[in-house]
Amino acid sequence: MAPAVRVEAGSLTARGERTRSRLLGAGEEVFGRRGYHEASIADITNGAGVAQGTFYLYFDSKRDLLRAVVEERGHELRATLAHATTAVVGRIPKEEAGFAAFFAWMAQHRALCRIVRQSEYVDSDLYRDWYRQLADGYAHALRTAIDDGEITEVDDVETLAYALMGIGDFVGMRWLVFEDRRAVPPRAVATISQLVDRALGTASPPRRPS
Amino acid sequence: MAPAVRVEAGSLTARGERTRSRLLGAGEEVFGRRGYHEASIADITNGAGVAQGTFYLYFDSKRDLLRAVVEERGHELRATLAHATTAVVGRIPKEEAGFAAFFAWMAQHRALCRIVRQSEYVDSDLYRDWYRQLADGYAHALRTAIDDGEITEVDDVETLAYALMGIGDFVGMRWLVFEDRRAVPPRAVATISQLVDRALGTASPPRRPS
DNA sequence: TGCTAACATGAATCCTGAATCAGTTTCCAC
DNA sequence: GTGGAAACTGATTCAGGATTCATGTTAGCA
Numbered sequence: 512m513a514p515a516v517r518v519e520a521g522s523l524t525a526r527g528e529r530t531r532s533r534l535l536g537a538g539e540e541v542f543g544r545r546g547y548h549e550a551s552i553a554d555i556t557n558g559a560g561v562a563q564g565t566f567y568l569y570f571d572s573k574r575d576l577l578r579a580v581v582e583e584r585g586h587e588l589r590a591t592l593a594h595a596t597t598a599v600v601g602r603i604p605k606e607e608a609g610f611a612a613f614f615a616w617m618a619q620h621r622a623l624c625r626i627v628r629q630s631e632y633v634d635s636d637l638y639r640d641w642y643r644q645l646a647d648g649y650a651h652a653l654r655t656a657i658d659d660g661e662i663t664e665v666d667d668v669e670t671l672a673y674a675l676m677g678i679g680d681f682v683g684m685r686w687l688v689f690e691d692r693r694a695v696p697p698r699a700v701a702t703i704s705q706l707v708d709r710a711l712g713t714a715s716p717p718r719r720p721s
Numbered sequence: 722m723a724p725a726v727r728v729e730a731g732s733l734t735a736r737g738e739r740t741r742s743r744l745l746g747a748g749e750e751v752f753g754r755r756g757y758h759e760a761s762i763a764d765i766t767n768g769a770g771v772a773q774g775t776f777y778l779y780f781d782s783k784r785d786l787l788r789a790v791v792e793e794r795g796h797e798l799r800a801t802l803a804h805a806t807t808a809v810v811g812r813i814p815k816e817e818a819g820f821a822a823f824f825a826w827m828a829q830h831r832a833l834c835r836i837v838r839q840s841e842y843v844d845s846d847l848y849r850d851w852y853r854q855l856a857d858g859y860a861h862a863l864r865t866a867i868d869d870g871e872i873t874e875v876d877d878v879e880t881l882a883y884a885l886m887g888i889g890d891f892v893g894m895r896w897l898v899f900e901d902r903r904a905v906p907p908r909a910v911a912t913i914s915q916l917v918d919r920a921l922g923t924a925s926p927p928r929r930p931s
Numbered sequence: 932t933g934c935t936a937a938c939a940t941g942a943a944t945c946c947t948g949a950a951t952c953a954g955t956t957t958c959c960a961c
Numbered sequence: 962g963t964g965g966a967a968a969c970t971g972a973t974t975c976a977g978g979a980t981t982c983a984t985g986t987t988a989g990c991a
Contacts, residue, residue: 523937524937524938524988524989526937526938526987526988527937527938530938530939545842546841546842546843547842548758548842549842551977551978551979552978552979552980553978553979561939561940562939562940562941563940563941563942563979563980564939564940564941564942564980564981564982565938565939565940566979566980567979567980567981568937568938568939572979572980573979573980625841625842628838628841629839629841629842631756631835631838631839632755632756632757632758632759632835632839633756639899642891642894642895642899643899646895663919665912665915665916666908666911666912666915667908667909667911667912669895670892670895670908670909670912670913671912671916673888673891673892673894673895674887674888674891674892674912674913674916676887676891677884677886677887677888677889677890677891677892678883678884678887678888679887680887680890680891681852681883681884681886681887681890682880682883682884682887684852684883685852685856685879685880685883689849689852689853698876698877698880699877699880701876701877702875702876702877702880702881702884703880703884705875705876706875706881706884706920709873709919709920709921710916710919710920711919733967734958734967734968736957736958736967736968737967737968740968740969761947761948761949762948762949762950763948763949771968771969771970772969772970772971773949773950773970773971773972774950774951774952774969774970774971775968775969775970776949776950777949777950777951778967778968778969782949782950783949783950
């Protein structure tokens with residue numbers, strides 16, 4: 512009789528935990544290399560060094576694995592960004608540290624950004640939440656910085672958060688995905704700093720030109 | 722004997738042109754609604770009101786249709802943006818007009834942005850070229866504006882172009898895709914204007930704070 | 932040592948859908 | 962009005978791959 516082997520996350524032995532983690536890693540690698548739809552379960556289980564059937568002990572479906580990969584790495588990214596910025600004093604330096612940390616992470620996880628984009632039609636909630644969760648945290652930090660007078664007021668902080676995320680995403684994509692570079696060149700980073708500094712800096716009092 | 726019916730683009734009768742255009746339209750609609758991979762040729766030919774075999778008279782493959790859709794609409798978008806900005810005087814108003822035109826276009830073609838993102842793993846050149854062609858034109862216009870003293874100097878115009886594109890893409894996505902709104906709210910547009918104005922405006926001479 | 936639950940196997944099943952092709956219809960030049 | 966080229970048809974072919982299942986293996990505990 513089928514002994515209801517379905518493995519609940521969390522209630523795994525060390526052995527099970529290791530296998531799950533291998534599948535997760537292989538999933539990220541294969542989804543990244545071949546794309547979600549081209550990636551076969553066979554590819555993934557090969558990569559993880561397990562049999563095909565084993566896959567379904569840990570994940571309900573291919574889509575379920577995608578969700579797990581994106582959510583897991585999403586947590587990591589948000590933690591990384593928070594960690595990289597908390598120690599820094601002043602919002603503008605914080606922004607610069609944040610962009611640097613994001614680019615470093617993205618260079619290390621080139622594939623993940625592409626996987627997230629793939630997820631738009633596979634699991635649209637997953638896609639939206641990836642950006643929403645980043646944006647929410649970001650907007651909150653920006654609001655605080657505005658209230659503290661560290662950056663100038665804007666009409667809508669949420670829009671500001673999305674705008675800054677868009678900058679990071681597109682500039683990162685241009686170098687790390689289009690050119691397959693290992694890092695975003697200093698010149699590009701410097702340009703972003705310039706822009707952020709001018710747009711958000713309080714060095715000169717809020718101007719109201721003509 | 723198979724009469725080598727393969728139809729070359731351009732050498733079509735009015736009837737053929739109409740069918741091709743129907744397939745292109747149905748492709749955009751179905752790819753947008755179901756996603757590239759979930760879209761079946763049957764869906765598309767149904768949408769266009771033709772038989773499945775007809776599809777292959779006009780396109781080599783499903784992928785070939787995707788390419789045609791993206792390239793065709795890409796031309797339209799670039800033409801629209803160029804048209805919306807040429808009449809406007811001064812770079813900052815030009816930027817504002819450009820963003821407005823982009824959002825209007827995106828609201829009308831919500832699906833296309835998503836289709837482009839899908840194309841990353843289907844035809845990576847197509848994906849890259851979509852953004853590159855936009856960025857190239859944009860960077861060129863920005864360079865001219867800087868030389869004319871209409872906006873302040875930046876380290877790297879290409880990065881500036883990608884940054885501005887990223888802003889448009891992300892803010893548009895937030896409202897038109899995530900919220901399924903029919904337009905980007907004025908408040909968000911105003912925020913972008915603020916940012917662009919501060920980052921690029923020459924109202925106060927280039928500051929060099931501490 | 933032996934028992935049991937957890938973990939693992941991989942061949943077989945079953946469905947989907949892209950692409951094909953043999954044949955039919957439309958259209959227009961003469 | 963007719964011949965032939967251009968368009969069109971849709972049932973059929975065929976391969977690929979997600980998921981299942983009957984069975985085998987491991988590891989910790991009494």
